[in-house]
Amino acid sequence: MLEKTTRINFLYDFYQALLTEKQRNYMEMYYLEDLSLGEISETFEVSRQAIYDNIRRTEQMLEDYEKKLGLYHRFEKRQKLLKQTKQLLTEQNYDQATDVIDQIMEME
Template identity: 70%
Template sequence: MIEKTTRINYLYDFYQALLTTKQRSYMELYYLEDYSLGEISDLHQVSRQAVYDNIKRTETMLESYEQKLRLYERFLKRISILEKMEKETTDQRMITFIQQLKEID
């Protein structure tokens, strides 16, 4: 479950601009603020089922965006390569550059 939550949070970070305001609100409350479906439904005055359906549909959309654009996959590869480079080098200037690159992502 933690792995799924982490993945969805990353996908949300990468693709949130492609979502509607309502989708962003539900996803933020559910995944970032840890609200329950009931709490979100009370807040938005809709049924719990409507919140659940919206979140599941949005998760599917995020996965679809990732299949097409691969931003998260490329991010993971970059981080992996940077970590390997950091372990292999002893040059302090290179280590500083690598750390700066990590901070960008």
């Protein structure tokens, strides 16, 4: 569950501008503020089921955006390559570090 929450939070960070204000509010309250469905439903005076359905649809939208745009995937790949570069530099393996930096630059 923690892995899913972390993934959704990252996807939300990347794609929140593509969501409606209502979707952003529900996602922030549920994932960032850790409010329950009941607490959110009281705030907006709608049923818990409506909140649940909206959050699930929004999660699916975020996953769809990721499939099409791949921003989170590229972010993860870049982070991995940066860690690898740091390790190679620590080991003073400059040629390999330069190769990894080239890979990072090609991603952009």
